[in-house]
Amino acid sequence: MSIRVGIIGISGFGGGETMRLIAGHPSFELVYAAGEGSAGRRLVDRFPGVPAKLADMVIEKWDPATLPKLDVLFASLPTGTSAEALARVSKDVKIVDIGGDHRYVEGWAYGLADVWPDRIEGRSRVANPGCFPAATLTALAPLLADRLIEPGNIVIDAKTGISGAGRGGADSRFGYAESNENLVPYGLLKHVHMPEMARTIEQLSGGSAAGLVFTPHLVPMTRGLLATIYCRGRVTTAECLDAARRFYAGRAFVRVTDTPPQTKWASGSNLAFVSYAADPERDLVIAMGAVDNLGKGAAGQAVQNANLICGLPETAGLEGVPVWP
């Protein structure tokens, strides 16, 4: 018996990637797709490689009033627009919000699926973490849970592919010629992803994240996100790796590696690669997390969350091997 799912914001990168994963999912059936720019067009007009079974589905203009019967709704809307859009969706429809509006909002689980699946199972409203928090918190969680680092003294230097900025066109800064061969720091000291990272660090450590520093950078690649995280703690590299292997024992999507992770390792998948380098002499721990910003950073994590709230195997539809090269 298939589970009926819909996607809002299918024209965007996150929505498109969700469609790709749903198309290959053993239990989910896409029965509804809505988008702004591409409303009225068929899926095949927007995604020329879409399977025949989905080719002629028409992209609707989003309207909660005309929603068909759905079991699960994925929302991939610009931050600031989903709160109102989703308020009118029936309680009977489970929702995974890939956008930012419901993170740490009452009644919504924060869907850090590899870290606390138990907080997500059985819920009907899940807020997907941002792409930067997904990579950062997956790398930090084992160290924070074991009190190996100080929660109040964490510096996150993160680098993302340009798909993280959303579809081009709106802004010439993301034009090919402007972005190619360019590396751009932005949002210093005030990025929108900071609060959810601080809240989660505090929940995992029981301490204050007061000193948190986060600097994102745009890197000239389409996909991929790396967080290089500088922490204080008197611990060895081996102890960090061991803590992570224990923390993620039996978990499907987190790979703990001895060598620094590369973003391409995760390309097209829901995997997260984490590693560590520590020097107790210098009271220093470097944690690293590499993901596909559209996979574990968006659509992959969203499908994993949907699996959890639907009582499906966590890996359903997410077993694809990363694309290399």
Place this chain on the structure above:
Amino acid sequence: MSIRVGIIGISGFGGGETMRLIAGHPSFELVYAAGEGSAGRRLVDRFPGVPAKLADMVIEKWDPATLPKLDVLFASLPTGTSAEALARVSKDVKIVDIGGDHRYVEGWAYGLADVWPDRIEGRSRVANPGCFPAATLTALAPLLADRLIEPGNIVIDAKTGISGAGRGGADSRFGYAESNENLVPYGLLKHVHMPEMARTIEQLSGGSAAGLVFTPHLVPMTRGLLATIYCRGRVTTAECLDAARRFYAGRAFVRVTDTPPQTKWASGSNLAFVSYAADPERDLVIAMGAVDNLGKGAAGQAVQNANLICGLPETAGLEGVPVWP
């Protein structure tokens, strides 16, 4: 009951992509992997994102004498090296040679799977087409079969991503800094893929391909291959599109589009996109074929051929939707 498969040359791009597809295949089970450079290492050391079930498989040094029991063997070896390597493999083992040594060789089917599956079904030796022929011939076949163009007056201008040159390292020409922001024509008037294209054009048309011209170019992208083909014929664009839609009716992997195909449409998949633009006034037909050079151009086509010779559904393990963006 699973089918036991092996891969030779797994360290290369074609072999690695074959592994990725086998890992997600419903009937094939990878039981043997051999490679030169990476012999002795585990698959997970070479491919950090490989599934747990394959992680600890050790890459062997290729030796036909120590081959385990296999049903199908995929060979992805440099052209010139596979003829001898495969001569000593038992007749009981079906072989798909992704390399160039057995194309139009006695006893080997030429595996142009979308064009003539009937020539492949039930065979035990299949030579996979080269990446350029895969894109070119898939676009030309309908026009040649319907005698809409002259077989003796075809100009192929082809562009491939750099993974088509094989793994970097051997040659600084394929180093990142040398290749990035560079467009390189090569192999003018004498590329190794010309004979198989000429032979196939003649088989499809019944005429001579004497005047065939083929110019490959290296384009600064990892994957993707486009063939832009200039032909002579008094036919309209609509007639070409119609011929292609009839020729590929009911076929799973060829998409005939009204607009010029883009390589990214096929990325990570076994799809081929073909389109046409014709001007009867000028006796001109432009045929275009876009593929992923490692998908339809190598590993995807190889798995499709393996499905055909094993009597499996042609699409088994090949239903992944292209990765976008």
Place this chain on the structure above:
Amino acid sequence: MSIRVGIIGISGFGGGETMRLIAGHPSFELVYAAGEGSAGRRLVDRFPGVPAKLADMVIEKWDPATLPKLDVLFASLPTGTSAEALARVSKDVKIVDIGGDHRYVEGWAYGLADVWPDRIEGRSRVANPGCFPAATLTALAPLLADRLIEPGNIVIDAKTGISGAGRGGADSRFGYAESNENLVPYGLLKHVHMPEMARTIEQLSGGSAAGLVFTPHLVPMTRGLLATIYCRGRVTTAECLDAARRFYAGRAFVRVTDTPPQTKWASGSNLAFVSYAADPERDLVIAMGAVDNLGKGAAGQAVQNANLICGLPETAGLEGVPVWP
């Protein structure tokens, strides 16, 4: 005594590159800059690396009525907008129009500077060739002049970097994530650059260009343009190379090479690299031309034309060595 120059459309890629070349020119002094999007901003706000002497120049809103005293005006406006804009400029001001409105227009020289400098010297109105014609015609001119190929049977397959599409932002097709790892044919059978190529081919050969075919492709790189041109003629490679070496003897910017030219060879310069491969048996000549689409394809050629009409050494301000890698 310096020559006072102005640039209209300085915010665009062509206008910006013209500014870069003027800034290093021994005789030209930039005294006026106008742009749409960036009007009111200082040059340094738009181009952070601009020399101190130009940093505080304010970009004006274009208005012919408020033009300062100028000797030369460079116009880099979208095709269709420069005809009216330039009609009201005083006859005393020499103009080089980088845009497309004045190509083969009465009273304007067609500025194919390396091919016919004598047609440009002493003129006061020059229409700069398009980027595709610049590469194509520079490669074809020697063969046409010597009647080595048929003018009526020429197929041009051209590939350009994405800066050729103008600044991003207007169109998501040119966004980084959409353009990266993608190869896109466009404008089949009806590109705006065809007429100027046909006209020039006819002037150079004395024959008809009736059968001209031109297919442009967008390649994922910022700069660089290659034209691969398929012609009919019973001539050897050596004869083509020899004709080109004679045609361009003593000319500064055209390099005739024995091996196929690569776009990166010309990056950041006004150079054009041409080469040939011919097979008399097949009545086939392949001509190749590689340029920087913003150099010889736009701003470099424009400055060369300005040098010619000002009676300066043709190479003034254009002696920079290409950037590698």
Place this chain on the structure above:
Amino acid sequence: MSIRVGIIGISGFGGGETMRLIAGHPSFELVYAAGEGSAGRRLVDRFPGVPAKLADMVIEKWDPATLPKLDVLFASLPTGTSAEALARVSKDVKIVDIGGDHRYVEGWAYGLADVWPDRIEGRSRVANPGCFPAATLTALAPLLADRLIEPGNIVIDAKTGISGAGRGGADSRFGYAESNENLVPYGLLKHVHMPEMARTIEQLSGGSAAGLVFTPHLVPMTRGLLATIYCRGRVTTAECLDAARRFYAGRAFVRVTDTPPQTKWASGSNLAFVSYAADPERDLVIAMGAVDNLGKGAAGQAVQNANLICGLPETAGLEGVPVWP
């Protein structure tokens, strides 16, 4: 009267860029070029766009015994090989070593040209800083000199284009297909550039750099290097910017910007862009330095150092405006 210069290691990226700058230098004349791989070939065979005056110069096999009369020698050799190679060069020849062997070696000036030109003027042996130190120390110098940050608590997260790894070919890790769409941290806690950074930080601050942390990353672009540096200090952003503007007042190549610097701003030039973001509440200062790793990070700085030791204007041959886009 021209100054006779030679380049060792001209086949590499640093040597090639030095040649490009020398070719446009008003006082330097290239009279000698040596290289390993390309010995025996002409410059034009290696650099197709080289000016006519240099085209036929033959690249020598390096041999101090057969050195022609030189005033200045630029050495761009792999670290570990230049100490011995240069030991036998006559004291009459001024040397700028772009490689790493002579940094903080007795008798050699450390050529941080924008920070302490007075330590370089009049010397005959200069060790060029590494690319990472060039960007990092240029950004930190004003803060250290004014005691605005703690020298003992500095975390450097640096990102470089792949040309920083030297020419491809030696190592498949730098092949296009492996490097494209990939972001790679490396050399954690033990990069070869750390000692020169620590020594310089101590000289500028008078304090200990004991806690220095440095993590380099390979980014998929050819050129460009950004250092994002996390420091401790109770100071405002405005105070940092003001300190930098005072420190670099009247200096030609350092641009202090209010917004975070982007690597493309410096592309092809000897410029360094520095900026700062500070939060006294959190005792936090973020310093940023963006350069072209082959410009200020190698050849540009080398020519600037050569100008200083030859008593030429510091900007001679280095006035080129950055290439954009």
